Amino acid sequence: MTRSSSIATLCEGYTPIPVALLEPEEMPAVDLYLRENDSGRLRLYRSADVRVMPDDLAKLHQANTKWLYAQDLDPKEMQMLVRRKLDELVRDESNSVRDRFFKLNTYVQDVLASAFQSDSPDEILDTASEIALLAVRLLCRDEMNAGDLISLLHHDFQTATHSLNVSYMMVSLAREMQLVPENELQSVAVAGLLHDIGKLSVSDRILTKGDRLLRREQRIAQKHPALGFNRLARRIDISFAQLMVVYQHHERTHGKGYPVGAVGDEIHPWARACSVVNVFDSLISNRPYRKRYPLAEAIVMMDQHLSEGLDREMYQCWRQYILKK
Ligand SMILES: [Fe+2]
Structure with a gap:
């Protein structure tokens, strides 16, 4: 992390x-x-x-x-005040949805980074579910479109930023696909926030390395889905679908993903949705070893080869959603 x-x-x-x-x-x-x-x-x-x-x-x-x-x-008192103020901010109809989302995203990034920093599953889960609730409230508004969403995302390579981006985009994709009823979108958002929780157990040296990873380092980094699974598997406040997002978001439908090379429907639909937006966010975000790609270039790269092994229907839906301004 x-x-x-x-x-x-x-x-x-x-x-x-x-x-x-x-x-x-x-x-x-x-x-x-x-x-x-x-x-x-x-x-x-x-x-x-x-x-x-x-x-x-x-x-x-x-x-x-x-x-x-x-x-x-x-700190606890200030934390409660921050949460209350974020809640007020999201409800404040005198500001545009875009402005409120921008402000929310600015602050929750640090709030989530702090929760990850605590390394306490209880704190991470509490924070994730509060953030998810606030984000879903804004993301479900008709005024919030894909163009707005993508332009308001941050693009550094921090895990907290990436987790937030994936979470917002998973909610948008799940909504477009009608993958779940509206009242389950908060759970989808939480799954997105937690999908890389296994990276808490991978060293910073590997996660922030300025060059591409060596094979040995790659093998360590690729343990994060299983490490995340182990962290959360025994919790009763995590659903099966959420756990599968953590465990299977690097699986590919053609069986060439990891950790086990699951194929097609063996991969949970929420995990397939996560894979689509996870690849997309990696492309449009800065990495330690390269700059972010512009949106149009990212889509071309996905069309050409990076969408191989992603759920075809979900990828097409995501593509249409982000291209429709
Ligand atoms: Fe991951």
């Missing part, structure tokens, strides 16, 4: 405070710190006795500062 840019790692012992989500009066009256962009070091931004005014928040926002940090703050 890529841990290097998680907020928890960079500012251990400090509680992150989301700048754009809080009203000035909600800013805690404690010493607040700012993270310097280049060095990653924290420096004092406001001491506890100086109030943060609306103008200050606007300036921080303009400077693209997402988080302030504080030491004397209960």
